[in-house]
Amino acid sequence: RKKKTHIKKKKKKKKKKKKKKKKKKKKKKKKKKKKKKKKKKKKKKKKKKKKVAEGGTGEPGTLCAPPRWMSPWMRDDGLTALPGARSCFFFPSRPPVLLGIISALCDPPDLPLEMSEECVLRCVLMLCCALLSANASNWLYLAKLSSVQICKRSVEVMDAVRRGAQLAIDECQFQFRNRRWNCSTLETMPVFGKIVTQGTREAAFVYAISAASVAFAVTRACSSGELEKCGCDHNVHGVSPEGSDNIAYGVAFSQSFVDVRERSKGQSSNRALMNLHNNEAGRKVNLPSCPTCVWSANVTVCPAPCEVKTCWKAMPPFRKVGNVIKEKFDGATEVEQRKAGTTKFKPHTDEDLVYLEPSPDFCDHDPKMPGMFGTVGRQCNRTSKAIDGCELMCCGRGFQTQEVEVVDRCSCKFHWCCYVKCKQCRKMVEMHTCRTSSRDKWMCFPRCWEAGLLEEQKAAAQVSETA
Structure with a gap:
């Protein structure tokens, strides 16, 4: 019996040793595979670099002829041969592969100069999209595709997207013109600065107006015939056969273009969920509830809403969209991520704007927070008790009053046919601007620094008069 048990124990030990050896072999194989993959990746990268340096129209490091569309200041930089281009080029501070592709696409021998220039502009738009996807602070698009892929596939839509971005900035500045934060922008910083990166109600407004503006601009581009992939919507029941605004396409484009950054971060992120909700709330403002009145043959054909069949669906003017989103901003709901069944704040609907944290007071300029310029030097209404x-x-810093000469149009007359002539009238008007505080007198925005100088000049003049 003792011998049998001893033999069994030996067998078990042998089996364990075999298993351990097998595991070690598997681990070694996995490590070898990983090393091989890394080596292959390195080789591919080296090959790509060699292709960029060699090939094309010249030897590595040699100069080649600049494209016809390249401006003189560009030609002063070193031009290096790139593959597949008749006249290829390289800027040290820019990606050489992308620029080589532009040159290859847009400078063939048979292409007229005007078409070559247009091609370059389109390619530059694509490059801008690539930069947007990496650095954008507010938005970007067709849910499963990355923003760069969409830019490549939908170059013609990018001009409409650019117009939408400008619409959003202009509308934001109009709606917030009388508030402490007035959507100020500078060329040296991202649009609206770091305000958009916070979970405040101002960020909620920016996301909502951005999503709405993209949907609005793309829809208008469809209806005006600028885009080949879409046109007017002829499928709406009981409307003019000429077609309605293709709102569905504009909204779908906005969903996929603007929401892609938030979806890539994952739905678990509080900020991503907030931004996605506000994007959708902004887009819903664009949707008309029923066909709107239009003019046909110089006659209004839609006296009663939703009753006359000759109407067509049209988007509301963007100023109305901005007004509605501003109302939503005033009634925005503070939220937090919570477990089901618990609640701390009032419930919200899908059309409400939501935010995660309270807004700063925006009183003082903060150098660490780009976009927060303070209110020093801002005009204010002396008689108003509103914001x-x-x-x-x-x-609470007080304000100063100045008399300023204003030029207005007056005595306007209509002349047949068809122009209006006006005179220029000059008048003196009182202008009230916010004073500087002693703490931020020399650290504020340039315009408030000028206001501070004016105060000092007035004080010096008073001292000289008393003397």
Whole structure:
């Protein structure tokens, strides 16, 4: 019995040793495979670099003829041969492969100069899209595709997207013109600065107006015939055969273009969920509830809403969209991520704007927070008790009053046919601007620094008069 048990134990030990050896072999094989993959990747990268340096129209490091569309200041830089291009080029600070592709696409021998220039502009738009996808602070698009892929596939839509971005900035500045934060922008910083990266109600408004503006601009581009992939919507029941605004396409484009960055971060992120909700709330404002009135043969054909069959569906003017989103901003709901069944804040609907954290007071300029310029030097209304009044706008610092000469159009007359002639009238008007505080007198926005100089000049003049 003892011998049998001893033999069994030996067999078990042998089996264990075999299993351990097998595991070690598997681990070694996995490590070898990983090393091989890494080596292959390195080789591929080296090959790509060699292709960029060699090939094309010249030897590595040699100069080649610049394209016809390249401006003189560009030609001063070193031009290096790139593959597949008749006249290829390289800028040290820019990606050489992309520029080589542009040159290859847009500078063939048979292409006229005008078409070559247009091609370059389209390619530059594609490059801008690539930069947007990497650095954009507010938005970007057809849910499963990345923004760069969409830019490549939908170059013609990018001009409409650019117009939409400008619409969003202009509307934001109009709606917030009388508030402490007035959507100020500078060329040296991202649009609206770091305000958009916070979970405040201002960020909620920016995301909503951005999503709405893209949907609006793309829809208008469809209806005007700018885009080949879409046109007017002829499938709406009981409307003019000429077609309605293709709102569905504009909204779908906005969903996939603007939401792609938030979806890539994952649905678990609070900020991503907030931004996606506000994007959708902004897009819903664009949808008309029924066909709107239009003019046909110089006659209004839609006296009663939703009753006359000759109407067509049209988007509301973007100013109305901005007004509605501003109302939603005023009634925005603070939210937090919570477990089901618990609640801390009032419930919200799909059409409400939501935010995660309270807004700063925006009174002082903060150098660490680009986009927060403070209210020093801002105009205010002395008689108003609302947010545009001097008491609230100036944050208790007080205000100064100046007499300013204003030029207005007056005595306008209509002349047949068809122009209006006006005179220029000059008048003196009182202008009230917020004072500087002693703490931020020399660290504020340039315009408030000028306001501070004016105060000092006035004080010096008073001292000289008393002397």
